[in-house]
Amino acid sequence: MKQRIGYARVSTDDQHLDLQRDTLARAGCNLIYEEAVSGKSTARPELEKCRKALREGDTLVVWRLDRLGRSLSNLVQIVAELEQRGIGFESLTEKIETDSAAGRLVFHVFAALSEFERNLIRERTQAGLAAARARGRAGGRKPKLDNQQVREIKALLRDRDIPVAEVARRYGVSRTTLYKYVGVIMPRQ
Template sequence: MEVGYARVSTQEQNLDLQLDAFAKTGIKKIFTDKVSGVKSEKPELQQLLNYIRQGDTLVVWRLDRLGRTTVQLIQFIEQLRDKGINIKSLSEPIDTTTATGTLIVQIFCVLAEHERNVLRERTNAGLTAARARGRKGGKPKGLSEKYNSIKNLVKISYEEGATSTEQIMKAFNIGSRSTLYRILRDTGTKTGTFTKRK
């Protein structure tokens, strides 16, 4: 079964272009949101995820309807894949029910992993340089295995600047702002501008 999802960023915008595209492909079950892509809460998208089942296909007009940043998008696609749900874009060559579409998504995932590895290498190089100058670095005391495993994704989300600290905390299930700061410091991210972010 194909299930459509359409989103516009403001109440003033309309969904006609996306809905017309769904109508042309014969998709009848459609969920719609009128909410900014920056906001983590998308009520209809959550309802769709509760409705859709393994083997179904989530159809969007464009992939940016699902997330504003590459990291958000890749994470979402990986979550769908883990649940056995396909994804299809009407405006891009993305359709994980086909070999070509699956390959393109896999390339996206490889690029995201490469980005994470580059960040990890930069962090390690910075720590090595700091130690050579007599400064201690590395993982702060008390940083759990869970936070250690997601710290580079948290760093990417923060540095892209499209997501607030509150939204990052919610997306990664981080319990407090101080914990978020510790995670970011662990990756070598400067924390002096946190108070300016909303």
């Protein structure tokens, strides 16, 4: 038996699900999964329960697109997974549904725009890194220790009476960082 299953989400506890709940119920959803969690959060347990409850032929219904995905690419990924499983998707506010050819077309245009956006970001990032390298800047974090400090640390570590932990504390780094800069040294107390 085909079901229309709703998913409603608010970003904070002081927001209310009433509008979404009422709209989803009017749209024929007998079962509605609800949660109050930021869309940026990767942990959305009610959404996971909802996705597991969906069966082939069912339709996942949301009030608005932004209630489902953390980003456009995440939304496209979720809907593509639903489509592979034979599950429809409907967004009431945007009037998008993937049960018809026209609805799938609209959604695939969104998917193409999402991929285009990712490619533009990648190209801009690569161009920015190339420009920085051309100006002599290297990417990555700045080193924790300079060459002078590394020489001092090596000299201190030659003295077996000085604990590695004390040297690390003195320079404000971890023992692991010391070992990284001075090479592999047998750990001491």
